[in-house]
Amino acid sequence: MLVIDKYAYNNRILNIPPLKKFLFYLVLMSLSFSSGIRIQIMFILLLSPLICYVAHLKWKTYLKWLLLPLPFIIISLITMMVSYTEFNSTNVLLHVPFFNGYLVITQQGLEATERVFFRSYSCLTATYFFVLTVPFKQMLTLFKRLHLPKELLEIMVLMYRFIFIFLQEFIVMRDTLDLKFSFGSFRQSYKSMGLLASQLFTKLLIANRHMTEMLELRFDE
Structure with a gap:
């Protein structure tokens, strides 16, 4: 049994039907994708203590799990934030000479990176809520009912x-x-x-x- 499944089998809302938790998860994911950055930050700050309480999860363990995908997210965001151009422009925040052109960071790229970062972590928080409250066996039963x-x-x-x-x-x-x-x-x-x-x-x-x-x-x- 995986560590996450051990928490899932001992969470405080285990008796709630998996379908209801799955629908709640879909609502959380919809909010994560459609809301603004401020709402996403509030979403993360409010849902994280709820996850720790429901799953009997320690804060240190939860923070470690949040940090696990951080290197992959950072690598993805760097490729999104930094772009290459052959011409230097005054409408950039930072430019670094690179071969025959420049590596630049624009305001639009920085804003897009910020949106993706908080959207990723709000989706990750919602996913942790689902996997820590629904054991894997219940997930399979639920997905069979949904005719996957x-x-x-x-x-x-x-x-x-x-x-x-x-x-x-x-x-x-x-x-x-x-x-x-x-x-x-x-x-x-x-x-x-x-x-x-x-x-x-x-x-x-x-x-x-x-x-x-x-x-x-x-x-x-």
């Missing part, structure tokens, strides 16, 4: 299973290296993380091969 394609449901189950295998292998290998005092210094930690990544990649390939063989046997019947 069977193939899509099977892909969801396979992805869930693969994530579970990945986290389980990572935790076991990390704890094993930790017991061997492999994270003492920066050099040891750097070397241990490289070893962990290589071994984890190998084990995931083996697990993926076993899963593929099982699926082939299933569809051969």
Whole structure:
């Protein structure tokens, strides 16, 4: 069972029908996409304490989960905020010479980046509310009632299973290296993380091969 599912099975509103929570989730997502930045900020500030209370979730854990996608969001926003032009213009906030042109940041690009940032985090907050209050088994039952394609449901189950295998292998290998005092210094930690990544990649390939063989046997019947 994944960590998120452990919270989902012990949340305070577990007895509320999943369909009602799913409809509430759709309303939250609609507000996240259609509202302005101020409303999105208020939305995040109001919904976050509710999530922690309902899911029995500590603030530190919740903040860590919010920070997890931050590197990917920042990389995406940088590509949106910075543009390349061959001509320098006075209507830019910042320009840096780059080869035969300039890397520039415009007011429009900065405003678009700001909108996307808060929209992403308001959608992420709404998604956390849904996954922390609806266990995966209830999600599958709900999606069957909504007549989602069977193939899509099977892909969801396979992805869930693969994530579970990945986290389980990572935790076991990390704890094993930790017991061997492999994270003492920066050099040891750097070397241990490289070893962990290589071994984890190998084990995931083996697990993926076993899963593929099982699926082939299933569809051969």
